Amino acid sequence: MIGTLSYGQGNEIINQYQTFTSYLEKQTRSLVELEPAFNEKKALERIRSQAWSLVFAPPGLATIAMTEHGYIPLLPLEGIGNLRSVIVVRQDSPFQTLKALADQTIALGQIGSATGYYFPIFNLYGLTIDKIFFLSTPKAILESVAQGKAVAGSLSLEEFKTYQSQFPFGTFRLLFTDTHNVPPGVVLIAPSISAHRTEEILQILNDTPSAIANEAGFVPHSPVPDYTYMISVVERVRNIFPETTQFSTENVRLYK
Structure with missing residues (x-):
């Protein structure tokens, strides 16, 4: 299950990830579903229960997911360089x-x-x-x-x-x-996913064609942003x- 935050965007957010979810299904040979949460409260509920295996998380949610619930950052999301x-x-x-x-x-x-x-x-x-x-x-x-x-x-x-x-x-x-x-958001993976599977998914993400990655909003082969100040x-x-x-x-x- 892929989770993301959507402020009432409805079909727009589903369409945004449609090509990526199809690509991920093919590469992982498994069923991939997208579940948008329409506010931070709902997203945190899903993160706490680890219902989302992969999360496209904005910075606030990413901080909580990493520091409290063991989610592992994989790649940065495309973000505004000077988000304030x-x-x-x-x-x-x-x-x-x-x-x-x-x-x-x-x-x-x-x-x-x-x-x-x-x-x-x-x-x-x-x-x-x-x-x-x-x-x-x-x-x-x-x-x-x-x-x-x-x-x-x-x-x-x-x-x-x-x-x-x-x-x-x-x-x-x-x-x-x-x-x-504020640092850009990140793609996170749940701690329940094995280390071997995590490495496999990271490789798949890094190998994602640029057009698909751009549409989904993440940046392959890029370092995770520094969250030190955000965490503080x-x-x-x-x-x-x-x-x-x-x-x-x-x-x-x-x-x-």
Whole structure:
């Protein structure tokens, strides 16, 4: 079973991997199925249970899968070289600094999102937030800010560029852009797969024709990205902010 994260892309994500899954079936001589998870919460459930043998994981999910559940990184995903976490507000918002968000309501992504959850909490360290909404998609985060339900929301800069066009021009402005690059995602393999089979699958991935690899979004014959800083951010966030599965949390103190 191949797992990946899909924010409601439906058939689009299935079509994206169709040629690759057919190729992998032929090369491994086994049935290969794709299971998209439509948010980080569902993806983490599948990773915890090791229901996915191969995972095309964005950086936040990859960090959890590697550090907590023993998944092994094989190859990098095609990624933006300068993926950044940003915090956005409405254009007419009076807030100009992160400190101004103290005692306000903000919208974040779910546990497992590097740019929507881990990096913003890391950057808001030291503040007391009145309420946090944990929303399942970047578009939902922007909607909450646009509607005034939250005064600020966090997502990646690329997601912001993608989804802001679905709102009236000038609805948002950037309040904060993180200066640290988020590493590209990675292709992971479950620890339940034998070492011999893992080597075999890695070789198959490396031998994938470039057109198929490009379509599936991974980079053969490339080193795994350095996750040292990403792992440190996740560990720090866990120290200052206990993980929750609730949809919202009130009166949150982001202190160690």
